[in-house]
Amino acid sequence: MGRKLLFDKAHIEGIRYYDVYRANGGYGSAEKALKSMKPEEVLEEVKKSGLRGRGGAGFPTGMKWSFIAKPEGVPRYLVCNADESEPGTFKDRYLMEFIPHLLIEGLLISSYTLGCNSCYIYIRGEYAWIPDILEQAIAEAKKNGWLGKNIQGTGFDLEIYVQRGAGAYICGEETALIESLEGKRGNPRIKPPFPAVKGLWDCPTVVNNVETLAAVVPILRIGGDEYAKYGIGKSTGTKLISACGNINKPGVYEIEMNISVEEFIYSDEYCGGIANGKRLKACIPGGSSVPILPANLLLKTAKGEQRMMTYEGLADGGFATGTMLGSGGFIVLDEDQCIVRNTLTFARFYHHESCGQCSPCREGTGWMKRVLQNIENGKGKMSDIDLLWDIQRKIEGNTICPLGDAAAWPVAAAIRHFRDEFEWHVLHPEEATKRNFGLAHYADPLEIAAPAAV
Amino acid sequence: MFSEEKLNKVKEIIARYPAGKQKSALIPLLHLAQEEFGGWLSAETMDYVASLLQIKPIEVYEVATFYSMFNLKPVGKYVFEVCQTGPCMLLGSDNIIDYIKKKLDIGVGETTKDGLFTLKTAECLGACGYAPMMQLGKHFREHLTPEKVDAIIEECRVKAN
Amino acid sequence: MAEEKKLFKVKIDNISVEVEPGTSILNAARKIGGDIVPPAMCYYSKLQGSGGKCRTCLVKVSKGSEADPRPMPKLVASCRTNVMDGMEVANITSPEVQEARKGVVEFLLLNHPLDCPVCDQAGECHLQDLSYEHGADTTRYEFKRRTFDRIDIGDKIQLHMTRCILCYRCVFTADQMTEKREHGVLGRGEAAEIGTYIQQSLDNNFIGNVIDVCPVGALTDKTFRFKNRVWFLKPVDAHRDCHDPKCCGKTVLWMRGDEVFRVTARKDKYGEVEEWICDTCRFDKKEVKDWTIEGPRKIERQSVISQGHYVGVHKPKDTLVEVLDGRQPKLLLDIHTVSEVNRPEIDLSQIDGPAHSDDFNKK
Ligand SMILES: Cc1cc2nc3c(=O)[nH]c(=O)nc-3n(C[C@H](O)[C@H](O)[C@H](O)COP(=O)(O)O)c2cc1C
Ligand code: SF4
Numbered sequence: 001m002g003r004k005l006l007f008d009k010a011h012i013e014g015i016r017y018y019d020v021y022r023a024n025g026g027y028g029s030a031e032k033a034l035k036s037m038k039p040e041e042v043l044e045e046v047k048k049s050g051l052r053g054r055g056g057a058g059f060p061t062g063m064k065w066s067f068i069a070k071p072e073g074v075p076r077y078l079v080c081n082a083d084e085s086e087p088g089t090f091k092d093r094y095l096m097e098f099i100p101h102l103l104i105e106g107l108l109i110s111s112y113t114l115g116c117n118s119c120y121i122y123i124r125g126e127y128a129w130i131p132d133i134l135e136q137a138i139a140e141a142k143k144n145g146w147l148g149k150n151i152q153g154t155g156f157d158l159e160i161y162v163q164r165g166a167g168a169y170i171c172g173e174e175t176a177l178i179e180s181l182e183g184k185r186g187n188p189r190i191k192p193p194f195p196a197v198k199g200l201w202d203c204p205t206v207v208n209n210v211e212t213l214a215a216v217v218p219i220l221r222i223g224g225d226e227y228a229k230y231g232i233g234k235s236t237g238t239k240l241i242s243a244c245g246n247i248n249k250p251g252v253y254e255i256e257m258n259i260s261v262e263e264f265i266y267s268d269e270y271c272g273g274i275a276n277g278k279r280l281k282a283c284i285p286g287g288s289s290v291p292i293l294p295a296n297l298l299l300k301t302a303k304g305e306q307r308m309m310t311y312e313g314l315a316d317g318g319f320a321t322g323t324m325l326g327s328g329g330f331i332v333l334d335e336d337q338c339i340v341r342n343t344l345t346f347a348r349f350y351h352h353e354s355c356g357q358c359s360p361c362r363e364g365t366g367w368m369k370r371v372l373q374n375i376e377n378g379k380g381k382m383s384d385i386d387l388l389w390d391i392q393r394k395i396e397g398n399t400i401c402p403l404g405d406a407a408a409w410p411v412a413a414a415i416r417h418f419r420d421e422f423e424w425h426v427l428h429p430e431e432a433t434k435r436n437f438g439l440a441h442y443a444d445p446l447e448i449a450a451p452a453a454v
Numbered sequence: 455m456f457s458e459e460k461l462n463k464v465k466e467i468i469a470r471y472p473a474g475k476q477k478s479a480l481i482p483l484l485h486l487a488q489e490e491f492g493g494w495l496s497a498e499t500m501d502y503v504a505s506l507l508q509i510k511p512i513e514v515y516e517v518a519t520f521y522s523m524f525n526l527k528p529v530g531k532y533v534f535e536v537c538q539t540g541p542c543m544l545l546g547s548d549n550i551i552d553y554i555k556k557k558l559d560i561g562v563g564e565t566t567k568d569g570l571f572t573l574k575t576a577e578c579l580g581a582c583g584y585a586p587m588m589q590l591g592k593h594f595r596e597h598l599t600p601e602k603v604d605a606i607i608e609e610c611r612v613k614a615n
Numbered sequence: 616m617a618e619e620k621k622l623f624k625v626k627i628d629n630i631s632v633e634v635e636p637g638t639s640i641l642n643a644a645r646k647i648g649g650d651i652v653p654p655a656m657c658y659y660s661k662l663q664g665s666g667g668k669c670r671t672c673l674v675k676v677s678k679g680s681e682a683d684p685r686p687m688p689k690l691v692a693s694c695r696t697n698v699m700d701g702m703e704v705a706n707i708t709s710p711e712v713q714e715a716r717k718g719v720v721e722f723l724l725l726n727h728p729l730d731c732p733v734c735d736q737a738g739e740c741h742l743q744d745l746s747y748e749h750g751a752d753t754t755r756y757e758f759k760r761r762t763f764d765r766i767d768i769g770d771k772i773q774l775h776m777t778r779c780i781l782c783y784r785c786v787f788t789a790d791q792m793t794e795k796r797e798h799g800v801l802g803r804g805e806a807a808e809i810g811t812y813i814q815q816s817l818d819n820n821f822i823g824n825v826i827d828v829c830p831v832g833a834l835t836d837k838t839f840r841f842k843n844r845v846w847f848l849k850p851v852d853a854h855r856d857c858h859d860p861k862c863c864g865k866t867v868l869w870m871r872g873d874e875v876f877r878v879t880a881r882k883d884k885y886g887e888v889e890e891w892i893c894d895t896c897r898f899d900k901k902e903v904k905d906w907t908i909e910g911p912r913k914i915e916r917q918s919v920i921s922q923g924h925y926v927g928v929h930k931p932k933d934t935l936v937e938v939l940d941g942r943q944p945k946l947l948l949d950i951h952t953v954s955e956v957n958r959p960e961i962d963l964s965q966i967d968g969p970a971h972s973d974d975f976n977k978k
């Protein structure tokens with residue numbers, strides 16, 4: 001069994017409620033932080049832990065916190081990003097549904113560290129029942145003196161509010177989230193200024209993912225140094241992976257970042273292998289935005305090494321032969337799945353979710369969707385594949401926010417690794433409506449490039 | 455117009471934000487209004503929300519048209535929002551959508567003649583591990599099969615009577 | 616005496632310039648002038664918060680600053696990126712920038728009707744200029760374009776959303792020039808549009824400025840529509856004693872003979888108004904006697920107005936068939952070949968479909 005830090009108590013009956021949570025050591029970290037540590041000392045522990053943002057970008061959390069501006073007399077805000085809308089990702093939902101107090105405790109410690117007295121949890125509107133769970137937990141915490149005025153007699157005040165979104169993936173982007181929280185359209189802001197300087201209502205603001213903030217609790221419990229001993233290299237600690245697609249056991253798993261992709265997919269502790277005895281064709285390991293990899297490149301890097309479930313391991317080889325850990329939305333495709341169709345659904349998704357502010361994303365996402373629709377429906381031309389490549393290239397890097405990149409990458413990776421499947425669709429339009437391309441050569445062992453001469 | 459009770463809720467929501475930042479309450483209030491006034495937002499409803507928050511009506515229209523959860527046209531009593539993005543598609547969401555279409559004899563975006571059901575497609579709702587799925591009101595219905603869909607439709611019909 | 620401010624040294628396309636800290640790359644380039652100035656479709660120096668959206672002004676920062684010489688990893692919007700001391704920027708000298716800009720222009724034109732021959736803005740449209748300079752020859756877009764009905768917003772302004780490029784300038788103008796904004800951006804993504812949601816007329820003494828800021832022919836002056844093509848009119852500078860304190864009273868009258876066809880604010884070479892004018896001056900003062908004429912106005916920039924006609928301008932490419940959704944492009948891009956067109960009594964807006972030379976030949 002892999003070691004766990006977040007879900008170690010998740011199986012305990014009633015852990016959702018304050019009494020059980022507290023009886024099992026809950027709020028111990030908060031007590032330690034608020035009563036015996038200065039904010040700078042907590043920050044130091046978080047830095048030492050090597051914790052990296054779990055929302056997708058993997059930015060070191062301690063460093064992010066140290067950037068927050070501290071002008072006199074201006075409030076600072078902590079915003080918890082619970083928008084979780086990246087296809088394939090459903091880990092934050094699980095955490096909030098099952099152990100809401102872990103998040104509340106994390107928010108408390110983080111707010112104390114940053115010097116915030118108000119904190120907002122921005123949760124996607126579709127998770128309509130979760131605000132009730134969170135608000136109940138907040139009320140319990142308040143009743144027991146962990147929120148409100150003069151928390152545990154330390155003189156620190158904190159209020160946590162839950163804000164519901166209303167259906168917009170883009171509001172997961174931190175500046176769009178802030179706009180939305182201000183009651184506006186979710187149009188990402190043009191940076192700089194960064195939220196750490198001018199965020200919510202123009203005040204210094206830190207936006208962090210649910211899992212990131214929850215991870216602060218075990219960091220304080222075991223200490224930053226100890227936390228950094230989990231995982232490999234710069235991928236410290238544990239990570240929640242939401243696994244879905246054609247696997248035997250879809251669900252949310254906490255992994256220590258020291259296992260291989262192969263172990264994650266095939267071991268019974270995690271995904272339990274591909275469903276229905278089929279073979280693995282491809283996988284998108286970090287949510288829909290990250291590049292898709294064929295089975296062979298997924299399990300082994302281009303150098304022929306085991307691919308590991310870490311930030312660095314998944315990114316090994318760059319975009320040419322690697323991918324990203326992203327938000328941990330692990331989507332598995334078996335041999336019966338069609339890459340063109342899968343790519344189309346993602347293109348449709350980004351087209352639907354573009355805010356429409358900047359022209360490459362607003363116009364380009366729809367264009368890609370339509371070209372893919374043609375290919376999928378047997379009306380594609382060979383030149384369409386190059387056209388798609390060119391469109392994605394002209395979106396990538398040229399937009400206001402990374403949604404443009406997120407829309408471009410899946411298309412780019414699908415063409416890069418599965419071009420022959422696209423071509424087959426174009427050449428056999430009739431057949432392509434009846435059957436799929438199948439596994440083809442996508443799981444064949446790769447020739448290992450000879451190590452470059454030194 | 456909101457009831458006394460809802461107006462208190464409105465006050466409570468506005469109190470979450472610093473003074474003068476009441477516009478932040480817009481999205482929560484639109485949710486509340488949509489629940490209260492028949493599942494959709496008419497121009498009158500939006501103007502009313504604008505007046506509650508003392509903002510310009512256009513600021514409300516701009517926001518209401520941005521977010522996909524706000525209905526700007528009347529919908530059926532029960533709205534089936536079936537997710538069709540990648541992970542759900544891999545596990546057969548298209549078949550579920552087709553099944554509902556046939557069963558209720560409506561297309562996507564349409565409402566049954568009796569005004570009970572509206573079928574919509576949705577993009578990823580964050581339940582990829584429990585696919586295929588749909589949102590029905592406040593809750594998710596997961597691991598859908600034709601039989602489950604039948605049961606859900608039946609359940610709604612019973613509730614409606 | 617204020618202490619001397621340290622100026623930042625910047626190099627754009629290898630030309631050095633010194634500017635004050637806080638200056639954007641675009642404005643530094645404008646200080647140099649000439650063809651190294653990136654095109655700007657959404658930025659408007661007089662409108663706070665504008666810019667960053669259209670992405671036509673992308674440039675490459677090949678050296679971040681003296682202190683941190685690393686290049687910036689991505690192209691940046693020059694209108695919203697401030698210079699640093701020692702920064703080096705490549706615009707026309709960077710093939711990467713040219714390529715990206717071509718992409719942006721293609722995206723902007725994707726859903727644009729290219730109905731220039733029947734558009735009021737023809738001749739003073741920034742998108743038209745942009746596509747001549749940076750566009751590709753043909754469209755690669757094979758799908759139906761997005762279309763909208765024209766709507767009147769009030770009796771003085773018409774909105775032709777199909778042409779809009781969502782630069783947000785008109786929204787900022789209404790926010791910053793009037794007390795009550797009534798139009799805005801509705802919908803999301805590709806479906807986003809400028810509108811009022813419920814039928815509403817924009818009604819405020821400064822709202823007419825949205826016509827001047829609109830870079831394309833999406834917002835047009837109904838009191839002028841199609842009475843004439845701009846390049847047949849003679850622009851003259853004029854002023855009057857306007858009582859509205861926010862109005863500068865200094866305008867351009869677009870005249871033919873003794874008739875005033877249209878009144879606009881005065882624009883600089885980047886197409887930005889020099890000072891705002893009120894709606895009374897714009898819509899209601901159409902008599903020569905209302906004004907003190909200062910003299911002919913020289914229109915800068917490459918726009919066809921300054922050339923009087925289309926000579927020397929590349930004709931729009933052969934995209935028209937697709938663009939017009941199958942309608943035959945019997946219309947005349949080179950309208951100037953049919954001199955009859957210069958007849959104000961023919962109201963092009965009354966003609967069904969694109970105008971044709973026959974429409975003007977009924978002598
Ligand atoms: C289009 C887009 C969508 C995003 N969606 C989410 C999201 O749903 N949840 C999240 O935590 N971060 C999301 N992010 C990342 C956030 O912008 C931000 O980086 C993150 O909240 C920072 O938190 P972290 O440092 O704890 O990861 C998204 C980013 C982009 C560009
Ligand atoms: S990249 Fe897309 S989502 Fe991001 S600001 Fe531009 S249009 Fe909006």
Ligand code: SF4
Binds near residue numbers: 783786
């Ligand atoms: S109507 Fe004109 S000014 Fe307004 S957003 Fe569209 S293009 Fe810009």
Ligand code: FES
Binds near residue numbers: 657658667673692
């Ligand atoms: S002018 Fe800079 S992005 Fe539009």
